[in-house]
Amino acid sequence: MRRFFRHPVRLVPLGFLAMIMLGTVLLMLPAATNEARYTPFTTALFTSASAVSVTGLTVVDTPDYWNGFGLVMITVLTQVGGLGILTGATLVILVVARQLGLRNRLLVQAETAEFGVGDVRRLLLRIAATVGACEAMMTAVLAGRFWLGYDYPPGRALWYGLFHAVQGFNNGGFALFPDSLIGFARDPWICLPIAFGTIVGGLGFPALFEATREWHRPGHWAIATKLTVWGSVALLAVGFVGLLAAEWSDPRTIGTYDIPGKVLAVFTQDAVLRTGGFATLDIAALDEEGVPLLIALMFIGGGSASTAGGIKVSTFFLLGFAIWAELRGEPDVTVGRRRVATASLRQALTVALLSVALVVGGTVVLLLLTEGLPYHRALLETTSAFSTTGLSTGVSSTVADPGQLVLTLLMYVGRVGPLTLGSAIALNTRRRLYRYPEEQPIVG
Template sequence: MPVSAPGAVLRHEDWLVRRLLRHPVRIVPLGFLVAILLGTGLLMLPPATEEHRITPFLTALFTATSAVSVTGMVVVDTPDYWTPVGLVMITVLTQVGGLGILTGGTLVILLVARQLGLRNRLLVQAETAEFGIGDVRRLLLRIGLTMLVCEAVMTTVLALRFVLAYDYSPGRALWYGFFHAVQAFNNGGFSLYRDNLTGFAHDGWVTLPLAFGSIIGGLGFPALFEATRSWRRPGRWTIGTKLTVWGSLVLLAVAFAVLLAAEWSNPRTLGSLGWEGKALAAFTQDAFVRTGGFNTLDITGLDEASYPLLIALMFIGGGSASTAGGIKVATFFLLAFAIWAEVRGEPDVTVGRRRAATASQRQALTVALLSVALVVAGTVALILLTERLSYDRALFEVTSAFSTTGLSTGVAPTLPPAGQLILIALMYIGRVGTLTLGSAIALNTRRRLYRYPEEQPIVG
C-alpha cells in the first residue's frame, strides 16, 4: 500500500491538518484527559452539590470521567447529589466528550485513511485523497449541526410530552427534555430520574426519540454520512459502512428477539406489560444497551439469560468514531467474516464484493483480543479487591465501564477506592483506547527491510 510522506500534498494553510498529522494519535487521549481533569475540578466546587460542600476528589473524578467518556456510570445518585449547577456541568462535560469523540474520531479516521492513501467518502474530494482545512471545517460544522438538530428535535418532543402528559411546568419540561436529549445523542447515560427511564418504559413518546437519537449518535459519522449520502446504492458503500450499518441492524434484531423471549413473563421486567408494551420496552432497552446506558428495564431484575446477551452487546458496542464504545460493530463483524472465510477455505475475506485488507484483519484481531484481555484483567482485579462480588456482577460492571455503556447493577458506589479507580481507568481506556490503538497500528506500519523464511505451523 503506498504511504505518502506526511505533508507532501498539504496546502500551506493546513495548519490544523498538519498538526493532527504530526501527532494524530496523541490528540484524542490528551484532550480527554484535560477535559476530565477540568471537569473534576469543576464538580468539586461546593455550588455543584445539594449539600454545598466540596465533593471528594474520587467522587468528582469518577463522575467527570463518566461524563466525558459518555459512560453514565455513577457513584452518587444523580438527581439527589447534584444541584442544577452540577447537572449543567455534567451536561457540558457529556456534550464536550461526545463532540470530542465524534470530531476527533472522524478526523483521526480521515487522516489515517489519507496517510495510507485509502479511498474515503467522508469528503467529496477525498476520493483523490487530498483535502484542505476548508474541507475539515465543513466536516466539523456538519457534525456539530447534525448533533444540534438531533438534540433540538428530541428536546422538543420530550418537552411537549412532559407538559401534555405529565403536567410538568414548561421550564421543567424543557430542562428535563434537554438534559436527556443531550445524554441520548451523546450516549451519556446520566438520567434525572432515580430509576433511570424504567418509569417511562411504556411511553414511546419519551423513550423512542431518545432511542433513535442514541442509535444515530452510536453509528458514528463516517458510516452515517456515507449511508445517508448514498442510501440508494448500499452496494457501493465502503466495507466499514456496510459492516457498521448492516451489523447494527442485525445486532438490534437479534437482541430484540432474545430480550423478548427471555423477559416475556418475567414479572420484574416485561411480565406486567401488554404485548405492545413488551415490544416497546424490549426495543428501547435493546437500542440503549450497546452504549446508550439508559435503562427502560430493571437491570437487577433481568432474567439470567439476558446477562450474557447484554455483556456481549456492550462488549461489541457501536460504530467506529461514534459516541459508542466497545470493540465496535465493524471490528466484530470483520472478524466474523474472517472466520467464515477461513472455515470455507477462502483465501480472501470478502465483504459484499470488496476484499478486506489483511492489515485490517490483524488490526481487528488485535483490538478484540487486547480488549478481552483488559476486561478479564479488570474483572479479576475487581474480584480480588472485593470479597463478596460475584464473577458475573464484576464482569457486567467491568464490561459496562470499558464499553462506556454505563448500565449497572449498582455495584460502583459500594466499591473501595481502588475498585472505583479501576472503573475510572476502564472508562478512559475504553473511550480513547480502541480508536487510539487502531489508528496507531494503522499509521505505524514499518517498512520491511528484510524478511525471514516463511513457515506454516499447524495450529489447533
C-alpha cells in the first residue's frame, strides 16, 4: 500500500471515484427529485459519474426529474469535476516532472513552457481566476438574454445562465431544456457564449496560457501548444464543413433554416462536438453517413490538461506526423523545427490503441446486453461516454441497468484513464544499462 501511494498521481482516480460515490448518495435522496422519492442506485450513479466526469449523458429528463437541490448538486459535481480535472491534470505534469530524471524533466518543462515545480500556488490561482472570469462573462450574457429576450424572471434567468455557463466551460453538457439547445439553435446570444466557453475549456491551460502569452510569436510555441491550438482549428474547420454539407438540406435538422441560421447551428454543434455534449442539432435525426464524422471527432477529443476527453488533439496529430515521417522515409519525427522524442511517440501510440480497444470492447458488450440496438448507435454512445462528450441518440435512457453500468464505467475510465496511463508510463520510464541486438521483423 505504501508503494502504491508513493506517487500522488495514483490518487487521482481514487479522488474521482470518491466524488462520484458521494454524488451518488446525495442524488439518491428524495430531496433531490421532483417526486420526493428515492432515486434508484443505477440512475444516481450514472448521473453522478456523468457530472463528475463532465460528460453530460443522462438516463432521465434532467429538468423534469431533478428538483432545485438535485440540479444544484449536478452543477456542483460538474464544477468540482471540471476544476479537479484542470488542476489535477496540470499538477500531474508538475509531479511527473519532479519524479523524472534531469534530462526528462527538462523535456517536460520545455513542453509546458509556463510553470516550474515551485509555481503551484501561482498556477492554481491563475486557473481559478481564468475559470471564474470565463464563467462570470458567460453567465452575464446568458442571463441577460434569458431575461430580456425570453422574459424569464431575473432570478430564474440568473440561475439558467449560471447553470449553462458552468456546463459549457466545463464541457459538461447537461441542459435545463428537454431538447438541449435545439430550441436556441438560431440565437447567437445563447449559442456563441456556450461555444466560446466550450472551446476555451477544451484547449487546456498549458496550451491556453502559452498561446495567450506568446500570441505574437506562434513559431516559438512548444510542440504541445502548436499541436493543440492548430489541431483544434483544423478539426473545427473539418467538422463545420462536413456537418454543414451533410445537413444542409435535411428538414429534420437545419434544412428549413435560413443561411445564417444554418451556419450558427452547425458552428455551435461543431464547437461542442468533441467536448461539450450540448445539441443544437437532433443527433438521432442525423444521416448515418454523418455518424462516422461525429464518432471520429469525439474520439479525438480536446486538448491535454483540459476538461475535454478523448485521446487528445496532440496525441492524434502526433501520430499523424509519425505516419507522415514514415511514409517519407524520414529517420525522425519532426514538428516545426523540433524532433519528437521516441518515448512520446510510444506513449501516444499506447494511449490511442488502448482507447480503441476500450471503445470497441464497450460497444460489443453493449450490443450483447441490448437486443435490437443498431451498431452505429451503440458505437456512437460508447464513444461519447468514453470521450466524455455527452452527445446521445437516446440509447443511454433506453438500455437496461447492465448497459448503463457499462457506460458509467466507460465515462469513469475515459475521464481518468488517459491521464493516469500517461503519467504511469512517464513515471515508469527507466534506463537500462544494456541493449539487445536489433532486428527488423516484416511489417504489413
